[in-house]
Amino acid sequence: MSVWDSLVGQKPVIDMLSAVAQGDASQITQSWLICGPAGSGRSNMARAFAAALESPDHGMGDEPTRVTRQVLAGTHPDVTVLATNKVTIGIDEVRDIIATSEQMPATAPWRIIIIEDVDRMLERTTNVLLKEIEEPAEHCIWLLCAPSAQDVLPTIRSRTRIVNLAVPSNQAVAEFLMQHVPDVEPKTAQRAARLAEGHIGVAKLYATDERVMSDRDELVVGVLNLTRASDAVLLAGSLIDNAKAQAEADASSIAAGQEAEFRRVNGLTPDERIPPKLRGAFNQIAKKDDMKRLATRRTRDVLDRALNSIASIYRDVAVLQNNAEDSVGLINLENRSSITELSVRLTRADAVARLDEVARARKRLSGNVNPLLLFEALFCALIPA
Template identity: 60%
Template sequence: MSVWNTIVGQQPVVDMLRGIAEGDPAHIAQSWLFCGPPGSGRSNVAIAFAAALECPRHGCGECEICRAILERRHPDVQVMATDKVTIGIDEVRRLVEDSEETPHTSPWRVIIIEDVDRMLERTTNVLLKEVEEPAEHTIWMLCAPSPQDVLPTIRSRTRLVTLAVPQTKDVAAFIEKDCGVDERLALRCARLSEGHIGIARLYAKDDQALADRDELVVGVLNLRRVSDAVVLADTLLKNAKTQAETSVERSVEREKAEFRRINGLKDKDPIPSVLRSQWNAIGKKEDRTRRATRLVRDVLDRSLNSIASIYRDVAVIQNGAVDAVGIVNLENKRAIYDLSARIGREDAVDRMDRIALTRRRLRGNGNAQLDFEALLCSLIVFAPAS
């Protein structure tokens, strides 16, 4: 099993990176920028590439080196992921210090930064010199949604790898195998996720997340009064908070299970006193609160994507492109066709603009309740006067 087997819908990129990993190490670029839309798997591609560079068999997927890298526990491959809104400057400074160290056991020290677009400009500037002139045995892999999300000074000093949006059939095939669901559900989750692998997996594994999406789409299509918009906004925010808290709890339980595994403890074994401080640090209240706050933002962002998919479908219908690109919300096909007849093309585009504005407000720490109430009120299609 190759490390590339988990990469979905990116065959041209996989072929290129595999060839580079199997080539002359002296010709390998040491600074990379992996770009692709959310859910395209850009960080997974970077991790697979790191494994292919470190593994003697160029990413066999079976040796201890590959397994350790894929599980993010290899001493020479560091992955910076954050559950905060921005990546802190002190965290990046520590990475820069680590990058100067010689690899412990492997040919390269690989440093992967997920969501480099979450760095403020002064933080990104700390990286600049290292990305321009990496240490002899260090490779930097930065991940962002697009090159435009990264400072030009970083873009110009990295080799760009651009990922595509995976096709629905590719995502469905992966979800069916990865989540053990039937073909019909896999196809539905892939379609509703619009090519976002992580969201498709979430829908396949979490019935409530899928039900919340269905409720939101139906609610938007049935907006007729201001009171409808206020109630729907309140429901949406409550569902987002519940989803976030549930996700954090599951994450903490996984971390505790991993802690026991690493330390050779069974489920019922007491925690030794020498390990108790580390155990107690897992899932502390303030940490859970911070992570839940970040996850609420992610759920709300996903909700905006779901709302936008309605007007995407409307635009597809109005432009006669259904046969070419299909409809995302097939379960609500009749209501969407009705909506496409009730609003004009300019109105559909204007609604997409309002959704984008709400997204910017939320990212600017706006009041989520007020922002969603305002958005949903603006999406009401009032009945014509009799």
């Protein structure tokens, strides 16, 4: 089993990175920027590359080595991952990771630092990182991840080797789901892959969570049935409520996982009271402010996914208007008759204008705006004349 087997639809990149890992260590690039749209697997690619660099068999053995298993599980002492459930990565977190990068590796050839979502850094935080990316410590490799090179400051971009991932095909994602998701039916896997539009994480979510799939179906039907402002207001309210419910459930699940891990590490049973000497450490992992920020981040993720679903409607409208269904297919096949009707009511310019409205809403969502007002305004703009 290769370290690369869990990655979907990325053979050219895998071949290149595998060759690098097996090549001359003295010639390796030490600062990388791995780019790919949401769900393409850029963080998983970074971890696989790290495992190939650290493992004696470079990740190509029949069975994963102990080093490979540690890197992929996030427990290897020489591979550090900076990820965040907050909206932005803090400057103190970056300073801490820089201090780690300057340490010699304990057991492996390299000290490897992976930063997920480097695009979530503010400019002043990125500037703190810049010198380390330009002149890494002798035994350190930086693997930065972002949606695209354009999402990263030019000063960082120009000092890294850029790797661009592809959007996996629907068939590749469906096959991945059938191999890695227990008891998933082929029909469910294919539908989840189609609706996820190449996003592996979202495809897994659709395949395993009926509520998330149902919320998406209701949103698409709601947009297709918009006829007046009151419809827009009601649909926006329903969307925000669903997003908050999903976000709170995710945050609670993550918090429960953190508590369970804390208890396991400290030898405590699930029902055992936290001893006074551990109370301070336990409170650090259960801060209310952190949970609030996590819920905010999760809510934005759900709303961003909703924007993708809305955009897919007008993408399908444009496909029908341009007689391109045979070549590119429809995303929302279950709603084909309603989308066909909408494609007749709207002009091509109308469809493009609505896609622009969704893009503007996405940009505003990334700022400090009221989500309810944002979606009320968006849905009003989508009502056919």
